[in-house]
Each structure stands twice: as structure tokens, then as C-alpha cells.
Amino acid sequence: MIVFLLRRLFLLGTVLFGLSVFAFSLGYLFPGDPLQNFSGMRYIDSTLREQLILQYRLDQPYSAQYLAFLGRILQGDWGLSFASQQPLLKEIWQVLPATLELTAYALLLSFMLGVPLGILAAIKPEGTIGKSISGIALVGYSLPIFWWALLLIMFFSVTLGWLPSGGRLGVLYEVPTITGFMLLDILLSDVSYQHAALWDALRHLTLPTLVLATYPTTVMIRFVRDAMLDVWEQNYIKTAKAKGLNRVQVLYRHGLRNALLPVIRQIGLQFSALITLAMLTEVIFSWPGIGRWLIDSIYQRNFPAIQAGLMIISTLVITINMLTEILHTLFNPLARKY
Known part of the structure; x- marks a missing residue:
């Protein structure tokens, strides 16, 4: 090791x-x-x-x-921004928490939805439920993210008026920046409108999270389904069935633990995809993250900012992938063997 x-x-x-x-x-x-x-x-x-x-x-x-x-x-001397003439590292720390917050909630949502649906689709893959889940996952995987985002905005924001179409917090609320993560800053602040601001921040977070979580959720469903079907054909599963254990017992005691081990590595891969998709999502929903900041820098021909954004995003993606690879090896004895 x-x-x-x-x-x-x-x-x-x-x-x-x-x-x-x-x-x-x-x-x-x-x-x-x-x-x-x-x-x-x-x-x-x-x-x-x-x-x-x-x-x-x-x-x-x-x-x-x-x-x-x-x-x-x-x-920490990364140069100045052509656009604002402010230190680049300072600007990056101002926009990076917004992207990490959006990506973390999207990844959490994809894990909470993708794993149970993948397991459900693997229990009876030829049944109505299994085929329906696989079909929905295929449709979600094929959706263009920009079209899906605009469709949700037209339905929930324009037509129904339930959710805001952009931004991170309403203009009626002013929350002091402590960590850069909006929900955490609201909880740490002592403003009188804390509950109202928290509800407003959750409403602003809903649509971007749904859009960003669509792709990794469908990938997680298909990955967990295939992993479960592969484990379901192993000899120890057949032995457990022969001992008289029912389907639920076999699934929980033997199948689920072994099928979810590769999911740890998949989380790192999906984080890389989410960082890329977050750039487009932040532009559509006017989310003040590093993706929108980097795209604005490209339009402005802000070369030092492009250089700094490339370094920080690439380092983040490489580090997360390496950490998930190490965690997968720690929890998987077969990976340690090979």
C-alpha cells in the first residue's frame, strides 16, 4: 500500500x-x-x-x-487581471466557493438519486420499472444541458413563477461573506432575516443544481445498474441464494457492498465532468462562479486570468481524482492486490 x-x-x-x-x-x-x-x-x-x-x-x-x-x-503572486487590475488570486478566491458549492450539491443529488435508482433498475432489469429507469437515464444522458436549462427556466420561472431564473441571492438580502459558501454564510450570520434569506438562497440554488446534476445522475444510474448486474452473477451471490437468503438479504449483505466500491472512483470522474458543465450552467443562470468568470475572461482576452483559471481548475480536478483513486484502493482489497 x-x-x-x-x-x-x-x-x-x-x-x-x-x-x-x-x-x-x-x-x-x-x-x-x-x-x-x-x-x-x-x-x-x-x-x-x-x-x-x-x-x-x-x-x-x-x-x-x-x-x-x-x-x-x-x-501567491499570480499577477493582475487585465480587466480589473486586481490580484488574480484574490478574484479566484471570491468566485471559487460559488462553483464548489454548486458542484458539491449537484454531486450529492446525483449520488442520492443515482444509486437507489440504479439498484432498483438492477433488481429486475427486464421488468417495467427497470426498463423505465434505464430509458429515463438514456434520455437524461442525451439532453443538451443548455436546452434543458432553458426549458426549466421557461417552465418554473417564466410560466409558473416559482423559482428565480438566475443569481445566487435576491437583492433584498445582504449577507456578510465569511466562507464564500452562501448557505453556510447565511447560517453563520446573525442577521434578522436569516430564515428568509436561507429560503431565498435555496430557491436560487434549485434550478442550477437540477440542471448540473442531470448528467452525473444518469451516468450514476447506468454505472450502478451495470455494477449490480455484474455482482449478481458472482458465485458468492449464487451461494447466498442457495443458503435460503431472500433477495433483499442477498442484496444488502453481499451485493450492495461490493457493487458500490467502484462508485467511489466514479465520484471523482463525475466531479471532473461537473466542473466542465458548471461553466455553461453558471453562464445560463448568472451564477457568480469561476466558470462564468473564466468565460468572461476569454471574451475580454484577459490572458493572465485565463492562465490562472486553467491552473486552479486543473489542479482541483487532478487532486480530487487522485484522492478518490486512493480511497477506492483503501476500501477495495482487490485493488490493493493488483
Whole structure:
């Protein structure tokens, strides 16, 4: 197990090294002055230019420039945004919690719906319930996320008026930022309208969560169904049936525990997909997350922000996938064996 962990940590370091080299090269691949791309400053006079060249070591070989780039990243000096001329790391910490909050609730919803429905579809796969669940999962998997989002907005927001069509909180409520996670900030605040603000935040969170959770839920249903059917054909399941255990006992004692082990790894894979889908979802619902911030940066040709967004999102996805891989190996003896 120790060897496995060392190998995974080495792989994580190798991937992060490749990511940092690519992010550094973007300073030269983007149009314009590399000094502006690295620093994010719009206007640089001759005196400041000489100072920055020495600081960023642009007069030295690329290897020395890369080491200086890594040093600035580790120190938190990610440059300035072309659009706001504010530190990029500060802007990222302002928008990242909104994306993590939306992604976490979507992943939780997909797990709570996908696992029971997948198990139900696997109990009698040729029955009416099993075929209906599989059909719904296939339809949800094929839905374009932008069309599905607009359809829900037209029905629940425009037609019925039940849910807001965008934003994170109504303009009537002002909640102090403590952690950046809206629901947690509301619970930690001592404002007089705490319950009303919490209800309003939940209403704003409903549609984006439903849209973002659609794809991973359908994948989870199909994955759990296939895993259950595969476990159902194992010899120890047949032995348990021969001992006289009923279907529920066999499912709970033997089938469910073994079928859900691969789900741990699937959670990491779905997190990667959710981060990608969150960019489109945040634009549609005006959700102030890092996905919308990054797309706005692309439109504004804000090259330092694109570079920083690429590094933070890629590092997050790589780390989560590696952690779920390690957890899967810890809980699965067969994975440790191989």
C-alpha cells in the first residue's frame, strides 16, 4: 500500500509539473507582450519594465524564467487581471466557493438519486420499472444541458413563477461573506432575516443544481445498474441464494457492498465532468462562479486570468481524482492486490 501511495504521489507531482510548464508557456503563446501576460499590467513604463524583467528573469534562459514563475505561484503572486487590475488570486478566491458549492450539491443529488435508482433498475432489469429507469437515464444522458436549462427556466420561472431564473441571492438580502459558501454564510450570520434569506438562497440554488446534476445522475444510474448486474452473477451471490437468503438479504449483505466500491472512483470522474458543465450552467443562470468568470475572461482576452483559471481548475480536478483513486484502493482489497 505504501508503494502504491508513493507511486500515486509521484504521478500527481508529474502531472502538476506538466501543468505548470504548460501554464508558463502560455505567457509566450498568448498574443501580446510576454511581460504583460505574466504580470497582468496594462501600461508599463521603461523604468518599471526594467524592474519587472529583472524580477521575472526574462533576460535569462527559459529554465530560470520557469523557476521564477514557480516561485511567484507558490508565494501567491499570480499577477493582475487585465480587466480589473486586481490580484488574480484574490478574484479566484471570491468566485471559487460559488462553483464548489454548486458542484458539491449537484454531486450529492446525483449520488442520492443515482444509486437507489440504479439498484432498483438492477433488481429486475427486464421488468417495467427497470426498463423505465434505464430509458429515463438514456434520455437524461442525451439532453443538451443548455436546452434543458432553458426549458426549466421557461417552465418554473417564466410560466409558473416559482423559482428565480438566475443569481445566487435576491437583492433584498445582504449577507456578510465569511466562507464564500452562501448557505453556510447565511447560517453563520446573525442577521434578522436569516430564515428568509436561507429560503431565498435555496430557491436560487434549485434550478442550477437540477440542471448540473442531470448528467452525473444518469451516468450514476447506468454505472450502478451495470455494477449490480455484474455482482449478481458472482458465485458468492449464487451461494447466498442457495443458503435460503431472500433477495433483499442477498442484496444488502453481499451485493450492495461490493457493487458500490467502484462508485467511489466514479465520484471523482463525475466531479471532473461537473466542473466542465458548471461553466455553461453558471453562464445560463448568472451564477457568480469561476466558470462564468473564466468565460468572461476569454471574451475580454484577459490572458493572465485565463492562465490562472486553467491552473486552479486543473489542479482541483487532478487532486480530487487522485484522492478518490486512493480511497477506492483503501476500501477495495482487490485493488490493493493488483
